[in-house]
Amino acid sequence: MNISVLTIDGPSGAGKGTVSRAVAKRLGWHYLDSGAIYRSLAVAVLAQQVELTNSAAVVAVAQAMRLEFACQEELQIKLNETDITAQLPSETTGNAASLIAAYPAVRAVLLQKQKDFKQAPGLVADGRDMGTVVFPDACYKVYLTASSKERAKRRYKQLIKKGISANLEQITQEIDARDKRDSERAIAPLVAAYDALIIDSSDLMIDQVIEAVLSLVR
Numbered sequence: 001m002n003i004s005v006l007t008i009d010g011p012s013g014a015g016k017g018t019v020s021r022a023v024a025k026r027l028g029w030h031y032l033d034s035g036a037i038y039r040s041l042a043v044a045v046l047a048q049q050v051e052l053t054n055s056a057a058v059v060a061v062a063q064a065m066r067l068e069f070a071c072q073e074e075l076q077i078k079l080n081e082t083d084i085t086a087q088l089p090s091e092t093t094g095n096a097a098s099l100i101a102a103y104p105a106v107r108a109v110l111l112q113k114q115k116d117f118k119q120a121p122g123l124v125a126d127g128r129d130m131g132t133v134v135f136p137d138a139c140y141k142v143y144l145t146a147s148s149k150e151r152a153k154r155r156y157k158q159l160i161k162k163g164i165s166a167n168l169e170q171i172t173q174e175i176d177a178r179d180k181r182d183s184e185r186a187i188a189p190l191v192a193a194y195d196a197l198i199i200d201s202s203d204l205m206i207d208q209v210i211e212a213v214l215s216l217v218r
């Protein structure tokens with residue numbers, strides 16, 4: 001059966017999560033938050049006090065971890081039967097995720113877990129390499145970006161809203177460092193697929209971005 005896939009890639013804080021969830025809901029399609037998979041692995045690695053630089057040990061954690069996704073109002077994730085949803089958004093988790101995501105063997109282990117999300121009637125897949133590596137044959141591809149200043153502001157507001165303390169200047173620096181690492185890594189770097197529609201959301205309202213993406217699918 002032909003299952004439609006819409007990929008939404010881009011740097012952190014570009015609005016991919018909000019846009020992807022809204023579009024998936026409007027289309028009645030499944031939603032893959034691939035960043036949450038890398039973040040869950042980071043939580044497992046940190047909890048087991050495995051060195052982030054020990055790639056073989058990180059791969060072993062990736063192979064052993066059991067993840068369960070439940071999507072009610074909000075995405076809920078269980079790691080080895082423990083709810084870790086609240087630990088996913090922090091910058092500590094995000095930065096650790098970005099570090100371990102650079103290991104080719106880690107990406108290889110997590111690849112099939114991501115592909116398994118492709119189910120009828122369709123999938124909206126959000127990440128860095130959805131349109132280039134995980135679903136290169138996707139029917140619709142978007143690369144959503146925004147200036148790093150704007151993205152840092154959005155991430156700051158998001159964290160504050162979740163009750164997590166944050167510092168705008170530090171977030172800006174972390175976003176720049178994370179962009180650099182995600183874009184320059186040798187495997188599956190953050191890059192727009194050649195056939196992706198590029199949307200710069202710096203000066204757009206979120207509803208305008210959602211409509212632009214929906215009109216691509218329609």
Ligand code: DC
Pocket residue numbers: 012013034035036038039094097098101102126127128129130178182
């Ligand atoms: O989208 P996010 O901020 O939740 O992702 C956290 C980190 O995970 C990101 O900095 C890099 C990594 N990641 C990745 O390498 N590939 C993906 N498809 C998604 C996330």
